[in-house]
Amino acid sequence: MNDDGRFGLDRRTKLLGPVKLDSGASFAPVEFAYETYGTLNADKSNAILICHALTGDQYVASTHPVTGKPGWWTRMVGEGKPVDPDRHCIICINVLGSCMGSSGPASFDPASDAPYGMDFPVITIADMVRAQAILLDHLGIEKLACVIGGSMGGMLALTFVSLFPDRVQSAIVIASTARHSAQNIAFHEVGRQAIMADPHWQNGGYYGSVDQPDAGLAVARMAAHITYLSEEGLTQKFGRQLQDRPDGTKGTKTFGFDADFQVESYLRHQGLSFVERFDANSYLYITRAMDYYDLAEAHGGSLAAAFKNTKTRFCLISFDTDWLYPTIESKRVVRALNAAGAAASFVELSSPFGHDAFLLDAPEMNRIVDGFLKAGGL
Amino acid sequence: MNDDGRFGLDRRTKLLGPVKLDSGASFAPVEFAYETYGTLNADKSNAILICHALTGDQYVASTHPVTGKPGWWTRMVGEGKPVDPDRHCIICINVLGSCMGSSGPASFDPASDAPYGMDFPVITIADMVRAQAILLDHLGIEKLACVIGGSMGGMLALTFVSLFPDRVQSAIVIASTARHSAQNIAFHEVGRQAIMADPHWQNGGYYGSVDQPDAGLAVARMAAHITYLSEEGLTQKFGRQLQDRPDGTKGTKTFGFDADFQVESYLRHQGLSFVERFDANSYLYITRAMDYYDLAEAHGGSLAAAFKNTKTRFCLISFDTDWLYPTIESKRVVRALNAAGAAASFVELSSPFGHDAFLLDAPEMNRIVDGFLKAGGL
Numbered sequence: 085m086n087d088d089g090r091f092g093l094d095r096r097t098k099l100l101g102p103v104k105l106d107s108g109a110s111f112a113p114v115e116f117a118y119e120t121y122g123t124l125n126a127d128k129s130n131a132i133l134i135c136h137a138l139t140g141d142q143y144v145a146s147t148h149p150v151t152g153k154p155g156w157w158t159r160m161v162g163e164g165k166p167v168d169p170d171r172h173c174i175i176c177i178n179v180l181g182s183c184m185g186s187s188g189p190a191s192f193d194p195a196s197d198a199p200y201g202m203d204f205p206v207i208t209i210a211d212m213v214r215a216q217a218i219l220l221d222h223l224g225i226e227k228l229a230c231v232i233g234g235s236m237g238g239m240l241a242l243t244f245v246s247l248f249p250d251r252v253q254s255a256i257v258i259a260s261t262a263r264h265s266a267q268n269i270a271f272h273e274v275g276r277q278a279i280m281a282d283p284h285w286q287n288g289g290y291y292g293s294v295d296q297p298d299a300g301l302a303v304a305r306m307a308a309h310i311t312y313l314s315e316e317g318l319t320q321k322f323g324r325q326l327q328d329r330p331d332g333t334k335g336t337k338t339f340g341f342d343a344d345f346q347v348e349s350y351l352r353h354q355g356l357s358f359v360e361r362f363d364a365n366s367y368l369y370i371t372r373a374m375d376y377y378d379l380a381e382a383h384g385g386s387l388a389a390a391f392k393n394t395k396t397r398f399c400l401i402s403f404d405t406d407w408l409y410p411t412i413e414s415k416r417v418v419r420a421l422n423a424a425g426a427a428a429s430f431v432e433l434s435s436p437f438g439h440d441a442f443l444l445d446a447p448e449m450n451r452i453v454d455g456f457l458k459a460g461g462l
Numbered sequence: 463m464n465d466d467g468r469f470g471l472d473r474r475t476k477l478l479g480p481v482k483l484d485s486g487a488s489f490a491p492v493e494f495a496y497e498t499y500g501t502l503n504a505d506k507s508n509a510i511l512i513c514h515a516l517t518g519d520q521y522v523a524s525t526h527p528v529t530g531k532p533g534w535w536t537r538m539v540g541e542g543k544p545v546d547p548d549r550h551c552i553i554c555i556n557v558l559g560s561c562m563g564s565s566g567p568a569s570f571d572p573a574s575d576a577p578y579g580m581d582f583p584v585i586t587i588a589d590m591v592r593a594q595a596i597l598l599d600h601l602g603i604e605k606l607a608c609v610i611g612g613s614m615g616g617m618l619a620l621t622f623v624s625l626f627p628d629r630v631q632s633a634i635v636i637a638s639t640a641r642h643s644a645q646n647i648a649f650h651e652v653g654r655q656a657i658m659a660d661p662h663w664q665n666g667g668y669y670g671s672v673d674q675p676d677a678g679l680a681v682a683r684m685a686a687h688i689t690y691l692s693e694e695g696l697t698q699k700f701g702r703q704l705q706d707r708p709d710g711t712k713g714t715k716t717f718g719f720d721a722d723f724q725v726e727s728y729l730r731h732q733g734l735s736f737v738e739r740f741d742a743n744s745y746l747y748i749t750r751a752m753d754y755y756d757l758a759e760a761h762g763g764s765l766a767a768a769f770k771n772t773k774t775r776f777c778l779i780s781f782d783t784d785w786l787y788p789t790i791e792s793k794r795v796v797r798a799l800n801a802a803g804a805a806a807s808f809v810e811l812s813s814p815f816g817h818d819a820f821l822l823d824a825p826e827m828n829r830i831v832d833g834f835l836k837a838g839g840l
Binding site: 107202206263264266269271273274276277278280281282299300302303306310313315318321322323337339340341343345348351352355368372375378381407 | 484485580643644647648651655656658659660661681684699700715718719725730750754
């Protein structure tokens with residue numbers, strides 16, 4: 085396996101596909117950027133797929149090539165961690181529509197000899213999953229021992245089980261939901277409008293231009309970022325504390341429009357640093373996919389029907405201060421799984437950090453994931 | 463009084479001032495746009511000041527000149543309503559910094575012979591209150607029987623009592639707070655960044671230009687509007703319902719970036735209609751004033767000290783689904799008032815409509831305001 089070029093860090097491949105999209109269109113060829121960690125065992129029974137969130141990527145446990153920062157889930161994935169390359173063959177794939185190497189609006193469109201831009205097809209969470217299944221076929225992985233995801237990654241995990249029930253032995257869904265609510269859609273729409281209001285967006289045709297829709301994308305990120313944090317966490321971290329001046333003097337009100345408060349400075353930084361690593365059109369496409377997401381919809385409104393006869397074991401985790409995908413949404417999934425006769429465990433964890441908690445230090449979350457995997461012989 | 467031109471609908475006056483601002487500057491002259499309803503009685507004991515919210519105005523109970531819509535609080539103010547021009551002399555003043563006739567960034571600056579733009583001084587809630595006190599002096603109203611406000615209006619009401627304890631017999635504070643939280647500041651900062659990212663903003667110098675920062679202001683309004691509604695209310699009103707097409711056909715997913723969902727269409731409408739009636743710079747200045755607002759700050763962090771020895775009677779009302787200024791903030795005010803020995807009544811009302819509930823039909827709110835006023839001999 086060590087000589088198999090399909091496995092390893094920073095892999096890229098282009099596959100014929102096509103991905104049959106929910107819109108009715110077909111998408112081909114399909115580029116994939118992904119990473120694998122660890123070795124697939126002889127009976128191919130140790131594969132774990134990790135699904136990333138909206139602005140995440142395949143660098144789950146290795147250095148991000150743009151930011152130089154450690155992988156986004158090194159707390160969960162790594163030697164001695166619950167998901168361990170010494171025991172597991174871990175795969176993480178940049179989702180369709182994103183901008184870290186898998187096909188997305190910034191990718192080259194062979195039909196036009198230019199980036200797709202807004203000619204990229206509108207996709208859904210299910211389309212992302214169908215694409216990932218094609219890559220798994222390419223890797224020779226028929227069955228996943230587990231699919232794990234937080235936030236949008238959890239949506240992919242649930243959808244994977246629903247679309248390919250025989251391919252998934254277990255699923256771990258963290259800080260996620262089975263549908264996007266009106267409020268979820270509303271926040272995403274604000275972000276999209278901020279991007280599309282930026283004159284540098286140019287109807288998505290900004291690739292190659294000096295001016296990029298950075299201002300709009302930064303505002304979109306700022307609005308979204310508030311939803312990732314809890315009111316409690318913001319108060320603990322920043323409260324009404326004023327920002328110290330660059331010369332080191334203690335912060336005072338400037339009676340101007342500079343970032344007087346630490347929380348303003350923090351948010352601005354979040355917006356500015358985001359545009360360095362993310363594509364505005366990808367933000368439009370992926371938020372759209374999330375807004376279209378409602379697992380029950382394709383099953384006559386019955387979420388239980390989405391998991392009919394499933395043999396997959398489920399573990400759901402929510403955080404008490406997560407108001408983006410609150411506990412009640414996880415409970416709704418658990419009720420549906422119970423109705424479908426599925427094995428499902430659920431726990432709500434306490435954290436002051438809101439939705440972002442799943443990316444931060446959460447020893448209880450790690451213990452639960454570890455226990456769940458080991459109970460499944462992993 | 464009927465012949466007194468100072469009283470009546472759609473009044474305007476320019477006073478010498480100055481308003482001594484928290485920033486240390488003085489502002490003069492001061493233009494005021496305001497309305498009065500009813501007649502000041504002989505002993506001038508029936509004056510009720512109503513303070514409007516962030517994007518509100520003086521047209522509390524008369525037709526808005528731009529939108530043609532009824533006044534924003536006709537449910538509370540009018541014949542047979544709790545605040546009744548048959549019994550009360552009602553005053554509502556456009557706040558300093560706003561754009562409906564009182565001095566604000568869009569006003570004419572005598573020093574430059576042009577609109578102030580960003581040369582308008584940064585103001586605070588206390589500055590707004592000091593300005594309103596100057597107008598009350600001009601009207602010959604020394605004492606207010608009651609000051610009433612919801613949201614930012616409640617901040618003005620609390621501040622009025624704190625600054626001028628001898629001028630206010632009673633205060634009604636609805637869906638409000640004694641300070642802006644980190645999350646409150648964060649949402650406002652997103653709105654300001656959206657405006658300032660709009661190239662048509664031109665550092666606030668857009669007056670007289672064909673292009674106005676409408677796109678940025680609309681995004682700011684959309685983000686803020688989400689905070690005015692509850693998740694529950696949004697779900698009840700819109701859920702994931704799709705928007706019917708202009709030709710009347712039933713809504714379907716378009717797999718594009720049009721407003722597919724009703725909540726998207728609603729939010730876009732909120733943004734577009736707002737820019738017709740509001741000035742982008744005023745939005746910057748007033749949100750800044752609200753973010754600077756922390757009544758305890760000037761009293762060594764003790765909110766009770768802000769109301770020391772007050773003889774004012776207080777009535778506080780919150781709504782259970784208001785997550786912008788949640789009940790806990792009203793309770794914090796009540797505890798401080800209790801500690802200061804003030805007479806304070808408080809009730810949390812149930813409503814699915816979030817922060818906006820105070821502007822909507824709320825019979826219980828009306829009964830409470832009516833009872834509180836009558837208990838004070840009004």
